Amino acid sequence: MLCGIQLTRLVSRSPLLSSSLSFSRSSSTPLLIRTVAMAASSPRSYNDAIDALNSLQTPFAIIEARRKAGIRPDANSVLEMRAYLARIGYSSSDLDRLGIVHVAGTKGKGSTCAFVDSILSQYHGSRGTPRKVGLFTSPHLIAVRERIRIGSRPLSEELFARYFFQVWDRLESSQAAAGDDGVVVAPGSKPIYARYLTLLSYHVFLSEGVDAAVYETGIGGEYDATNVVDRPVAAGISTLGIDHVYVLGHTVDRIAWHKAGILKPGRPAFTVEQVPEAAAVLRERAADKGVDLRVLPVDPRLAGVKIRPDAAFQKKNATLAIALAEAALQRLDPAFSPDPHGPLPREFVDGLEQVVWRGRCEATEEDRVVWHVDGAHTVDSLKMAARWFAGEWAEEGKRSRAGPKVLIFNQQGRVEAVDFLDGLCNTVKKADPAGRGFEHVIFCTNVTYAATGYKRDFVNHQYNPKDIENMTMQRVFAERWSTLDPSANVMLIPTIEEAINKARSLGETVEDDQKVQALITGSLHLVGGALGIIEKADAL
Ligand SMILES: Nc1ncnc2c1ncn2[C@@H]1O[C@H](COP(=O)(O)OP(=O)(O)OP(=O)(O)O)[C@@H](O)[C@H]1O
Ligand SMILES: [Mg+2]
Numbered sequence: 390m391l392c393g394i395q396l397t398r399l400v401s402r403s404p405l406l407s408s409s410l411s412f413s414r415s416s417s418t419p420l421l422i423r424t425v426a427m428a429a430s431s432p433r434s435y436n437d438a439i440d441a442l443n444s445l446q447t448p449f450a451i452i453e454a455r456r457k458a459g460i461r462p463d464a465n466s467v468l469e470m471r472a473y474l475a476r477i478g479y480s481s482s483d484l485d486r487l488g489i490v491h492v493a494g495t496k497g498k499g500s501t502c503a504f505v506d507s508i509l510s511q512y513h514g515s516r517g518t519p520r521k522v523g524l525f526t527s528p529h530l531i532a533v534r535e536r537i538r539i540g541s542r543p544l545s546e547e548l549f550a551r552y553f554f555q556v557w558d559r560l561e562s563s564q565a566a567a568g569d570d571g572v573v574v575a576p577g578s579k580p581i582y583a584r585y586l587t588l589l590s591y592h593v594f595l596s597e598g599v600d601a602a603v604y605e606t607g608i609g610g611e612y613d614a615t616n617v618v619d620r621p622v623a624a625g626i627s628t629l630g631i632d633h634v635y636v637l638g639h640t641v642d643r644i645a646w647h648k649a650g651i652l653k654p655g656r657p658a659f660t661v662e663q664v665p666e667a668a669a670v671l672r673e674r675a676a677d678k679g680v681d682l683r684v685l686p687v688d689p690r691l692a693g694v695k696i697r698p699d700a701a702f703q704k705k706n707a708t709l710a711i712a713l714a715e716a717a718l719q720r721l722d723p724a725f726s727p728d729p730h731g732p733l734p735r736e737f738v739d740g741l742e743q744v745v746w747r748g749r750c751e752a753t754e755e756d757r758v759v760w761h762v763d764g765a766h767t768v769d770s771l772k773m774a775a776r777w778f779a780g781e782w783a784e785e786g787k788r789s790r791a792g793p794k795v796l797i798f799n800q801q802g803r804v805e806a807v808d809f810l811d812g813l814c815n816t817v818k819k820a821d822p823a824g825r826g827f828e829h830v831i832f833c834t835n836v837t838y839a840a841t842g843y844k845r846d847f848v849n850h851q852y853n854p855k856d857i858e859n860m861t862m863q864r865v866f867a868e869r870w871s872t873l874d875p876s877a878n879v880m881l882i883p884t885i886e887e888a889i890n891k892a893r894s895l896g897e898t899v900e901d902d903q904k905v906q907a908l909i910t911g912s913l914h915l916v917g918g919a920l921g922i923i924e925k926a927d928a929l
C-alpha cells in the first residue's frame with residue numbers, strides 16, 4: 390500500500406519497455422539506420438512502414454532540450470513543409486485539386502471532420518459527387534493507417550506501405566537543397582512523424598484522384614503541417630479551449646490566434662459560438678485577413694436528427710460540419726444550393742446519423758461489464774465525457790443494472806493532466822443521488838500488453854521512458870484522487886491489458902443482474918489500446 394493506494398503489481402518487475410520493435414531510445418541512431426536499410430531490402434510491408442515512421446519521432450531527450458531552449462514551431466515549419474512537398478513532386482497549387490475542407494480547434498476537430506466526410510460520402514453514394522472523398526485525421530485510435538481514409542475507410546495496409554515508401558524514396562533521392570520558398574532542408578532528409586504523415590496524405594489523395602478532402606489540423610493552425618493549403622474550399626474552427634499550452638500558449642486568446650491561422654482570404658470560413666476571449670481574437674484575425682468568418686448558432690435543422698451523443702457539444706460539431714459540407718458541395722456541384730430554412734437533405738441526415746467515429750462516447754457491453762470509452766484529454770472534454778458517462782450510468786440504474794463504477798485513466802504526455810481529475814471526479818459524484826464517485830479507480834500507462842509491451846502502432850519515443858517505468862504520472866494521479874475521494878479504491882496497474890482484466894475481475898463479484906460500469910478515458914492511445922483488447926482484434 391502506498392498512501393492508501395493499492396499497487397496491484399510490482400512496477401519494477403513489469404516489462405514496460407519491452408516492445409515489438411527492435412530499437413530502443415538509447416541506441417536510436419544506429420538502429421534507425423538499420424531500420425531504413427532493412428526497409429530498403431525487404432518487401433516493405435505495412436509493419437516496415439510503421440517502423441520507419443516511428444524512427445521519425447522526435448526522441449524525448451531532444452523534445453526536452455528544445456523545450457528548455459524555448460524552441461517552438463514557427464513560420465519555418467510551414468516553409469519546410471512546402472519544401473518537402475516540392476521534393477515529392479507537388480506544389481501547393483496541386484493541393485487545389487483536392488478540394489480541401491480544413492478544420493482546426495481544441496476539441497471536436499476530429500468529430501467535425503468525420504461528420505463532413507460522412508455527409509460527403511452519402512452524397513457520393515446518391516449522386517456520384519464528390520468522385521472520391523478523403524479524410525485526414527489525428528491522432529489514430531487503433532492503427533496509424535486510419536489517419537488517411539478514402540471513402541471513409543482506412544487506407545489498406547498494402548496501399549499505405551506502397552505510398553509510404555514512394556514518399557520515402559522521393560525524399561531520399563531528392564538532391565535539392567532548398568524548397569521553393571528558399572528554406573533549406575538537408576538533402577535526403579525527412580520531416581518528423583506528423584509532418585511525414587501529412588505529406589503522405591497529399592501524395593495518397595492526389596494519386597488516388599480524391600476531389601474532396603477533409604483535413605484535421607494536428608496542433609494549432611498557423612504553423613501546423615496541414616497549413617500548406619492556400620485555397621481551401623472552406624475552413625472551420627471548432628470549440629476552442631486550453632490544450633498544448635507549451636506550443637500554443639497558456640491562454641485561450643493565444644490559442645485562438647494559432648487556430649485562426651487556417652483562415653484564408655476569400656475562402657468561406659465558419660466557427661461555432663466561443664468563449665468571448667477566443668471569439669474576439671478570431672474576429673480580429675479574420676478581419677485582418679479579409680475573411681468573412683461566420684459564427685454559427687446551433688443549426689435549427691438539426692431538430693429531429695439523431696446525433697450521438699445527444700449533447701450540446703456534438704450539436705456544435707454537427708452545425709459546423711453542415712456548413713463545411715454545404716460549402717464543399719457548392720464548389721463541386723453547380724446544382725447544389727443550401728436551404729438554411731428547409732429540412733436538411735436526406736444525405737446530410739444520413740451522414741450525421743450514420744457517422745462512425747470510434748473511441749468517442751462509445752459504449753460496448755460484455756457479460757459482466759459495460760465499457761464506456763472516450764478519448765477525451767483536456768479539462769473541458771473530460772467534463773463532457775464524465776457527463777456522458779453519468780447519463781449512461783443513470784440509464785443503467787433505471788434498468789437496475791448499475792453495478793460499481795470503475796474508472797480506468799491515463800494521460801502520459803501532459804504534466805498538467807493531474808488537474809483534469811477534479812472535474813471528472815466531481816461530475817460523476819454530482820450525478821449520483823447518493824453522492825458516490827467511482828468506487829474503483831485504476832491508473833495505468835499506455836503500454837498495451839503485459840507480456841509484449843506496445844503494439845507497434847503505439848510505440849512512442851516522445852515520453853520519458855523512466856516516467857513510464859516508474860509510473861511517475863500515475864502515482865501523482867493516484868495521490869490526487871485519494872484526496873478528491875478518500876472512499877475510492879485507487880489502484881496503480883502497469884498496462885492496459887491488466888487494467889481491463891482487473892475491471893473484469895470486479896465484474897465477477899457483482900450481483901447476477903448487475904454489470905460493472907467502467908469508464909476508460911484520458912488518452913486516445915489508452916482508449917485505442919483498450920478497444921483492441923476488449924474486441925480481441927484491430928477494431929478498424
Ligand atoms: N465541441 C466539443 N467541445 C468539448 N468537448 C468535445 C467537443 N467535441 C468533442 N469533444 C470531446 O472531445 C473528445 C475528442 O473529440 P474529437 O476527436 O472530435 O476531438 P479532437 O479535436 O479531434 O481532439 P484531439 O485531436 O486533440 O484528440 C470527444 O470524445 C468528446 O468527449
Ligand atoms: Mg489535440
Ligand SMILES: [Mg+2]
Pocket residue numbers: 498499526527528605
Ligand atoms: Mg483529433
